[in-house]
Amino acid sequence: MRRQANPLATGPVLATRPVAWRPDLTKQKGVTKHAALTERIIADIDAGVLKPMDRMPTHRDLARDLGLSVQTVSLSYKEAERLGFLSGEIGRGTFVKARVTDRAGRMMLDHSPNEVLDLSIIRGVYLDEHEAACREIFHELAESDTASFMRPCRPIAGLDRHRETARLWLRRLGVTAVADRIIVTNGAAHGVFLALSCVVRSGDVVLCENLTDHGIIGLSNVLGFSLKGLPTDSEGILPDALESACEAGGVRAMVLVPTLNNPTGHVMGAARRQEIAAIAARYGIFVVEDEVCRPMVDKDLPSMAEMLPELGFFVTSFTKTVLTGLRAGYLVVPPSYSIRAASILRVSSWSGNYLSGEIATRWIENGTAQRLLEIQRREARARQSVAATVLGHHVASSHPLSLCAWLKVPAHWTEDGLVRALANQNVAVSPSEPFIAGPGHGGGIRICLGGRMSHATLSNALTTVRNTFEQLPPVYDIGSIG
Numbered sequence: 001m002r003r004q005a006n007p008l009a010t011g012p013v014l015a016t017r018p019v020a021w022r023p024d025l026t027k028q029k030g031v032t033k034h035a036a037l038t039e040r041i042i043a044d045i046d047a048g049v050l051k052p053m054d055r056m057p058t059h060r061d062l063a064r065d066l067g068l069s070v071q072t073v074s075l076s077y078k079e080a081e082r083l084g085f086l087s088g089e090i091g092r093g094t095f096v097k098a099r100v101t102d103r104a105g106r107m108m109l110d111h112s113p114n115e116v117l118d119l120s121i122i123r124g125v126y127l128d129e130h131e132a133a134c135r136e137i138f139h140e141l142a143e144s145d146t147a148s149f150m151r152p153c154r155p156i157a158g159l160d161r162h163r164e165t166a167r168l169w170l171r172r173l174g175v176t177a178v179a180d181r182i183i184v185t186n187g188a189a190h191g192v193f194l195a196l197s198c199v200v201r202s203g204d205v206v207l208c209e210n211l212t213d214h215g216i217i218g219l220s221n222v223l224g225f226s227l228k229g230l231p232t233d234s235e236g237i238l239p240d241a242l243e244s245a246c247e248a249g250g251v252r253a254m255v256l257v258p259t260l261n262n263p264t265g266h267v268m269g270a271a272r273r274q275e276i277a278a279i280a281a282r283y284g285i286f287v288v289e290d291e292v293c294r295p296m297v298d299k300d301l302p303s304m305a306e307m308l309p310e311l312g313f314f315v316t317s318f319t320k321t322v323l324t325g326l327r328a329g330y331l332v333v334p335p336s337y338s339i340r341a342a343s344i345l346r347v348s349s350w351s352g353n354y355l356s357g358e359i360a361t362r363w364i365e366n367g368t369a370q371r372l373l374e375i376q377r378r379e380a381r382a383r384q385s386v387a388a389t390v391l392g393h394h395v396a397s398s399h400p401l402s403l404c405a406w407l408k409v410p411a412h413w414t415e416d417g418l419v420r421a422l423a424n425q426n427v428a429v430s431p432s433e434p435f436i437a438g439p440g441h442g443g444g445i446r447i448c449l450g451g452r453m454s455h456a457t458l459s460n461a462l463t464t465v466r467n468t469f470e471q472l473p474p475v476y477d478i479g480s481i482g
Helices: 033-046 059-066 069-083 100-104 128-141 160-172 187-197 213-221 240-247 270-283 334-350 355-365 368-394 414-423 455-469
Strands: 086-089 091-097 183-184 203-209 225-230 251-256 284-288 312-317 330-332 396-397 404-407 447-450
Touching: 033 069, 059 069, 059 100, 059 203, 059 404, 069 086, 128 355, 128 368, 160 183, 160 330, 160 355, 183 187, 183 334, 187 284, 187 312, 187 334, 213 225, 240 251, 240 270, 240 284, 251 270, 251 330, 355 368, 368 396, 368 404, 368 455, 414 447, 414 455
Parallel strands: 203 225, 203 251, 251 284, 284 312
Antiparallel strands: 086 091, 183 330, 312 330, 396 404, 404 447
16 A cells, blocks of 8 residues: 655654555557557556556566566566666666656645645746736726727737837847847747747757756757757856867857856856857857846846847746736747748747737736836845755755756655655655756755645755754665566
């Protein structure tokens, strides 16, 4: 039987016995036994029969129960692990993996405090001020003539008024661009997709930080380019590493998250940005600058779109800095790519969402966007202060204005073991796996500090994290592992 989690426990509580899972395998013509078992494992995980953190039967026990060889079961477990459904730990067993996407729908801090506290999803702070601003704009829209933004289906790149107002917002971020170079997007991820689609083809090499936003890693699979992560320090990519990669040849583009990087929270200084831009210019490499968090940092930081007018793409949005649900963003493209970017936009989603664009435009014009941004800054500082106080030396990397922190994994724990132990105490965090694009990252766990929660709730969740880090992991009978 699976042990029930104690929500008041301070140490790790794990399932000490394998789950009683005995699938009925139907023989299929042309399908090997290990492939059939792998399919059943995945199907039962998707169906919820096998739940995240469940300990699987040992190889030997399952082989005996199903009349299979131990090698067949081992091959199936290994394949399910490769596909991201299982995780094996030497001396502990094989567990159903708690994937971030699985947790997203059911582990929200906005839910009942008796449910899992989700520190695994990065999102903006949401307070009563955000709720009031939403109600106010909805009332305003209901009372106004909406034909100007609800009737059109062109221009593809965004309504003229929206793009003109976007110029004002971008100017505050150090980017000066005529409206023809601005594309209104459905958030920053959409902007990065459009930018890369403009310049990258299947098989091209694209560089990034060795720990980067998992959306960029996903895009490499969608667009078929080869993603190569480069070593970083507290400011991001090392110039020498970039120079070496470019000298090796074949590099087409680079994606940077230079301000409040996800997951490490680093901020690239002005001098480093200029050095990176100079290398990119020398080798003719396109640079896609994912600046979704740039509004949070009120500093004069040069933009790649300004320093590399023919090679630089600048991406930002309101989702992390103003309101998570406001999926409106801006993509600034080099002059010669305006038509291509708009045509790719048309194919992928026809246009940006005019309704979101209208809300963003009105909020920029009446000052609401700036006011909500100031709230994000204030709350980020306060929550980072809570994290620093509670977690102390466990914080490996962060920033006072970041919505996340990167934690060191104690030597006596594994990442998966920690994630599993915390989940059994109703706290969800993210291991390094979704963010790894290159070597030298050192491992770690990301915690996110946004969402709708009090400082007391955050402190309690982080206290659970700290106490678990300082506990020794459970010991399992090595002889029970198949």
